[in-house]
Amino acid sequence: MNTEATISDDERRAERPGFDILGRLLFAAAAFQTLRAACETGLLDALIETGLDRKELSDRIGIRGRWLDTLLTAAAAAGLVARDPTERYEVTEALRPAVRSREWELFKATVAFEHHMTYRGIEMFTESLVNETNAGINRFPGNPGDSLYVRLTGDPQLRKVFYTYMRAWSRIGGSVLWKALAELSPHRLLDIGGGDGVHAIASVKSIPGLTATIVDLADAVDVSRLRITDEGLADRIKVVGVDMFADEFPQGHDVVLFAHQLVIWTENQNEVLLRKANRALPMGGHVVIFSSMTEDTEDGPFIAAMASIYHTAIPVEGGRIYPWGHYERWLGGAGFGDFRRVRSDSWTPHGVIVATKLAEVDPFG
Ligand SMILES: C[S@@+](CC[C@H](N)C(=O)[O-])C[C@H]1O[C@@H](n2cnc3c(N)ncnc32)[C@H](O)[C@@H]1O
Numbered sequence: 001m002n003t004e005a006t007i008s009d010d011e012r013r014a015e016r017p018g019f020d021i022l023g024r025l026l027f028a029a030a031a032f033q034t035l036r037a038a039c040e041t042g043l044l045d046a047l048i049e050t051g052l053d054r055k056e057l058s059d060r061i062g063i064r065g066r067w068l069d070t071l072l073t074a075a076a077a078a079g080l081v082a083r084d085p086t087e088r089y090e091v092t093e094a095l096r097p098a099v100r101s102r103e104w105e106l107f108k109a110t111v112a113f114e115h116h117m118t119y120r121g122i123e124m125f126t127e128s129l130v131n132e133t134n135a136g137i138n139r140f141p142g143n144p145g146d147s148l149y150v151r152l153t154g155d156p157q158l159r160k161v162f163y164t165y166m167r168a169w170s171r172i173g174g175s176v177l178w179k180a181l182a183e184l185s186p187h188r189l190l191d192i193g194g195g196d197g198v199h200a201i202a203s204v205k206s207i208p209g210l211t212a213t214i215v216d217l218a219d220a221v222d223v224s225r226l227r228i229t230d231e232g233l234a235d236r237i238k239v240v241g242v243d244m245f246a247d248e249f250p251q252g253h254d255v256v257l258f259a260h261q262l263v264i265w266t267e268n269q270n271e272v273l274l275r276k277a278n279r280a281l282p283m284g285g286h287v288v289i290f291s292s293m294t295e296d297t298e299d300g301p302f303i304a305a306m307a308s309i310y311h312t313a314i315p316v317e318g319g320r321i322y323p324w325g326h327y328e329r330w331l332g333g334a335g336f337g338d339f340r341r342v343r344s345d346s347w348t349p350h351g352v353i354v355a356t357k358l359a360e361v362d363p364f365g
Pocket residue numbers: 147149166167170192193194195196198199215216217220242243244245258259260261
């Protein structure tokens with residue numbers, strides 16, 4: 001029997017729109033590699049100010065012949081470049097504002113991170129779901145049970161990719177945080193898991209009289225110390241090696257900041273961290289949470305939902321880009337209230353929640 005004949009043309013046509021979506025997803029990894037090549041070969045930088053023909057382009061970026069053909073066809077199909085009637089290539093009109101923007105160099109650092117870290121581990125996303133663990137962590141050398149952050153301390157090259165990205169991503173989305181912090185007029189900021197110090201540095205520079213303490217893993221604090229010394233801010237920012245779970249938080253601060261931090265951990269761990277923040281703060285003190293946020297409807301934004309795949313598959317067992325409301329629920333249980341949500345006006349799904357300490361919590365909780 002000819003089974004083909006049992007499917008009508010109308011039925012076939014009705015199916016095609018779905019395959020448009022599926023086809024794009026099927027080749028999303030190839031599209032990403034096209035973007036990476038367009039960034040790393042300098043293709044987009046070469047074509048941003050003036051159009052170039054194939055020969056000029058080849059001389060400029062050093063990719064030749066059929067290798068250049070593949071790159072240009074993929075880049076054109078992906079909407080990155082276009083060929084004009086005189087056979088000169090240029091960055092597409094839609095992309096030009098981004099490639100010309102202040103964020104372009106920062107964006108390229110996020111491309112490197114996606115390639116060297118995210119893609120390396122997210123191939124284990126399905127295995128992570130099925131086995132209820134961060135199965136992609138095994139793609140990074142280290143001891144069983146160690147988080148990505150501990151593993152990074154043994155791999156200087158990957159560590160550089162990570163902190164270059166982290167700083168770039170923080171700077172792309174950070175202005176909403178730095179403004180929210182300035183509005184609180186804090187005196188002493190405690191930055192939990194402060195990374196290379198990007199937020200503490202931006203804050204002390206813009207808030208008169210502010211001093212800060214950065215907490216990070218003992219083997220990671222050299223990253224921020226170096227940067228703080230370079231900036232000449234060692235008298236205003238202290239860095240301490242503290243495990244945020246094993247140790248209590250340092251006392252004497254009026255704001256506790258969790259920047260790109262609570263997305264790493266499970267609900268229970270976040271409740272523990274927020275209770276620690278409560279114990280470290282005076283009444284009326286503030287917790288500030290900064291991160292990509294998922295809508296409470298849990299259907300996007302796209303970038304937040306996709307970034308969750310990395311957090312589920314790689315760094316530790318249990319992270320996720322949580323919806324706004326989850327943070328408020330945990331904060332309420334940890335003695336905080338008067339929540340304020342602030343959305344970023346960046347292209348990233350960053351947001352800030354500011355909460356005020358209204359009650360003491362169980363000191364042994
Ligand atoms: C995702 S990065 C965020 C860095 C910075 N807050 C930012 O927004 O750019 C997480 C940071 O938390 C630190 N970290 C991870 N586990 C930790 C722990 N148990 N105690 C202290 N810091 C930790 C990592 O070393 C890393 O610097």
